[in-house]
Amino acid sequence: MNLLKETITDKEFLQNLIPQKPPFVMVGKLLEYSDKKIVSGLIVPEDNIFVFENRFMAPGLIENMAQTVALHTGYKYYLAKKPAPTGYIGAIKKATVNALPFVGQELETTVEILHDIMGITMVSAVVTCEGIVLATSEMKTALAN
Template sequence: MITKDILPFIPQRAPFVMIDALLYVDNTVARTLFAPKADNVFNEGGFFAEAGLLENIAQTAAAGAGHNALQQNRPAPLGYIAAVKNFEVFFLPAINSELITEIVTTGHVMNMQLITGKIVWNDALVAQCEMRIFIEQNLLM
């Protein structure tokens, strides 16, 4: 499954869209593709900055939750990063690098979605973290 029209799944709009395609989604996993361009707001000297990496992980979670909600004829939920834990960046990828991001939902506590996320480029781990995402609606992935 490759879905390039990701806008129905996420609340973000240009210039803050940090995913290009939804590659896979089920009840606990979502995987996306993103190749940041030179005009990306998180381009710092030709590299995709740490803040962009975090946003990419969060938007991957949003895309998975949005896809699952729409499959159930519900609106895509709105989410906000509530906490980030153990954020590690191993290197900053160059602009135009094709990044694969995967999140795994590890649990839910009330309106909080708990995820782990990782970003890879050419089989090399770029970044990883744990994240808590506050979901405004009661439509958790």
């Protein structure tokens, strides 16, 4: 069940939900949110630090997935009226990059929360662009606090 009434695109609001700050922000929209799922959006900007020869490189896709997890945690804390915690990637497994998007293309990243126990979150993530799966991964993130 999507708990959002409408897409959130306010960059300042979104940046307050994640620990990363410009120029290291890899999420641009909050499209869908529930306890077990989040969908973020990102139009690949030309000046992104992971853009090379007009393409968004694999590390950017991985960071986009991780920041989507952080966005889920941050929004959950926002709803609880608590400050967003800092977290980090604990492990990545089964990461696959099938294709690299171009500058200006819009990514849609879906993260399913598999387990969330004592600040450790296991997720499955998929990045798509125009209906094509660009990357997938399973990752574990941990809260620093």
